[in-house]
Amino acid sequence: MARKSQTLGWLYSFMVYVFMYLPIVVVIIFSFNKGRFAIWTGFDLKWYKLMFANKEIINAALNSLFLAVSASTLATIFGSIMALVLTRYRFIGRRILNGGVYLLTISPDIVMGISLLIIFILIQIPLGFTTLLISHVVLCTPFVVVTLMGRIQKLDEDLVAAARDLGASEVQAFVQVVFPLLLPAIAAGWLLSFTLSMDDVLISFFVQGSGFEILPLRIYSMVKLGVKPDINALSTIMFVGTVILVLAAQFLLKTRRN
Amino acid sequence: MESEYIIELKNISKYFGTTCALKTVDLSIRNGEFITLLGPSGCGKTTILRLISGFEQPSGGNVHIGGELVNNVPPEKRHVNTVFQNYALFPHMNVFDNVAFGLKMQKMPKSEIKEKVMQMLSIVGLQDLAGRKPGELSGGQQQRVAIARAVVNNPLVLLLDEPFSALDFKLRKHMQLEIKHLQRRLGITFVFVTHDQEEALAMSDRVVVMNQGSIEQIGSPVEIYEEPSNMFVAQFVGDINVLKGEILETITSDLPDSNHAYRAEVEGQIFSVHSDRKFEKGDKINILLRPEDLKLEEEHLGQSPFLAGEIIETVYKGATVDIAIRLDTGLELIAAEFFNEDDEDIDYTPGERVAVTWINGWEVVLLDEDA
Known part of the structure; x- marks a missing residue:
């Protein structure tokens, strides 16, 4: 009886994973397909060659990379300061701000996209790189705050006291003790922001404008004309890149936890 | 004029909001003595320690260290060092860098730091573990690093905040003796905080028994045990x-x-x-x-x-x-x-x-x- 339900449980989990991962696996397999259609005709790297030869794709990819690096760096700076303020100081409205941060991480992207667009129109900022950058910083900052707050709360308050007791000023205590201990979490926050920014379609769609095309939206417009295997190749590269970054972030958060 | 006392608390009171943590406490600590603040939790013993280390400011009264009024001197400018209850070792630094931290803050030349740190580590018997991270040490070893890190700065006074509470019974007994020997050897004034009356009697030159923000009695362990001055002291220290x-x-x-x-x-x-x-x-x-x-x-x-x-x-x-x-x-x-x-x-x-x-x-x- 127990054996039977164990087998059923295993089968059930297996089916769930198949359901979730099959599409990705199909894309990866067919990115190496010789032929154009969804019938395996042999291994070939031609779609990768074709993709790298496509100026528009490469240009959009470089734009996305630049945007993601800028946005995640800014979000990490803002988010880190915010996390420190929220955990280290007691002030009126702190709990509301705290809750607000969590709310932003779960608020629907479409709402964020539309509201950002409305604001940009209201204050008359022309859509383009600037609006994309602002939007991505808004998207990423709450995730950095949440990542870092968890880490700061685990930090022993006596460590700062010990540093000061040994003659360190408040600034020295931060530089010598707090910052090095938070560095893995800060790096993890950056990586998380990078992946969020790199594959955001919804918010970017509203605030992109013309003139600064980014990769996810480039793919989106290509798909409108039918899925070609070079998109499979591109998707495979993005998937692998994202997995590596997320694993790196997880690794950074786990180490140094003594 | 050199005073006989290294630390003087005069008319000290301390309020947290409306809660009274200390009510008019006077305490003079002699240079070179091992003094223990003993009392149940919430009696104000840790508050006294934090007033001396500078992490708290008195609501009333004056704190003198080495004859100087230090009410508004921040912790980093006071010549006292603390051994924290959970040691508070810097987890990202090895034993050497932990012990060297205070000397680096003083901007001491590197060669001198190395000499002093290694000398200190050999005093506490850890010279072979200088490259280890705190996470790789046993509780007793971490305790020694914490003591070495504080003592290497040659403080006027060493403050110890229930330093044995995380150790098991046997190690505790052993560390009590070790700290007592270290204090004799260094000649530094030790201010020790504990709620364990046996520990207080075993280690101290003088014991300060505290209760509800007041000092109940100050005396040698023998005086405290044999001649309790009130019912609280009598019943807190030993069976009676x-x-x-x-x-x-x-x-x-x-x-x-x-x-x-x-x-x-x-x-x-x-x-x-x-x-x-x-x-x-x-x-x-x-x-x-x-x-x-x-x-x-x-x-x-x-x-x-x-x-x-x-x-x-x-x-x-x-x-x-x-x-x-x-x-x-x-x-x-x-x-x-x-x-x-x-x-x-x-x-x-x-x-x-x-x-x-x-x-x-x-x-x-x-x-x-x-x-």
């Missing part, structure tokens, strides 16, 4: 029996040291009691007796008074035997006797009748404030 009584009259002392003697009614019997304190006829009193001060004999019809009772049970504790007695008045007492296999006298059985007396002059007599 409390007998109720009343002063009947003042008599001439029959003991060589010239204290006062009284005839008193104690638990229904008439005894003569001795005290340094002055009492009046009719005063209600508590007579305090340590378990080891009680004497048990067979019931007799002699001249000298005794308290009659019966054995409830005996508890064998290795070196000593605890004997629980219920007096005929209903009061329960604990007596302690050294265990001796050849001495059949202490081979009591429950229900056996005994006569309880004590060594004349060893009793502590306090006014019964509740009466």
Whole structure:
């Protein structure tokens, strides 16, 4: 009886994973397909060659990379300061701000996209790189705050006291003790922001404008004309890149936890 | 002018919001002594430590360190160092860098830092572990690093905030001795905080017993144990029996040291009691007796008074035997006797009748404030 339900449980989990991962696996397999259609005709790297030869794709990819690096760096700076303020100081409205941060991480992207667009129109900022950058910083900052707050709360308050007791000023205590201990979490926050920014379609769609095309939206417009295997190749590269970054972030958060 | 005292707290009070943590405390700490602040949690002992280290400012009164008023001097500018309760070692630095931290902050030349740190590490027996991270050390080793990290700065005073609370019993005993030796060897003033009375008595030159934000008594471990100045100290430090009584009259002392003697009614019997304190006829009193001060004999019809009772049970504790007695008045007492296999006298059985007396002059007599 127990054996039977164990087998059923295993089968059930297996089916769930198949359901979730099959599409990705199909894309990866067919990115190496010789032929154009969804019938395996042999291994070939031609779609990768074709993709790298496509100026528009490469240009959009470089734009996305630049945007993601800028946005995640800014979000990490803002988010880190915010996390420190929220955990280290007691002030009126702190709990509301705290809750607000969590709310932003779960608020629907479409709402964020539309509201950002409305604001940009209201204050008359022309859509383009600037609006994309602002939007991505808004998207990423709450995730950095949440990542870092968890880490700061685990930090022993006596460590700062010990540093000061040994003659360190408040600034020295931060530089010598707090910052090095938070560095893995800060790096993890950056990586998380990078992946969020790199594959955001919804918010970017509203605030992109013309003139600064980014990769996810480039793919989106290509798909409108039918899925070609070079998109499979591109998707495979993005998937692998994202997995590596997320694993790196997880690794950074786990180490140094003594 | 050099003062005899390295730390002076004058008229110190401390409020957190409306909660009073310390009410007008005066405490002078001598240079080179090992002083322990002893009391239950919330008694204000840690607050005193934080006032000395500079993490708290007094609500009233003055803190002097080495003769200087330091009320507004931040922790990093005070020549005192702390060993924290959970050690607070920097987890991202190895043992060497942890110990070197304070010297680096002083901008000492690198070669000098190296020399001092290695010397300090050899004093605490960790010279071979200089490259380890704190997470790779045992509790006792972490404790030594924390002490080395504080002491290497050659502070005027070393503050220790319940440093043994995370150690197991055996290691605790061992570290107590080790710290005591270290203090003798270095000659630095140690201010030690604990709630463990046994630890306080074992380690200190002087003990400060605290309760509810006030100092109840300051004295040597022997004074604290033998001559408690009030009921709180008597009951907090060690086991003690409390007998109720009343002063009947003042008599001439029959003991060589010239204290006062009284005839008193104690638990229904008439005894003569001795005290340094002055009492009046009719005063209600508590007579305090340590378990080891009680004497048990067979019931007799002699001249000298005794308290009659019966054995409830005996508890064998290795070196000593605890004997629980219920007096005929209903009061329960604990007596302690050294265990001796050849001495059949202490081979009591429950229900056996005994006569309880004590060594004349060893009793502590306090006014019964509740009466």
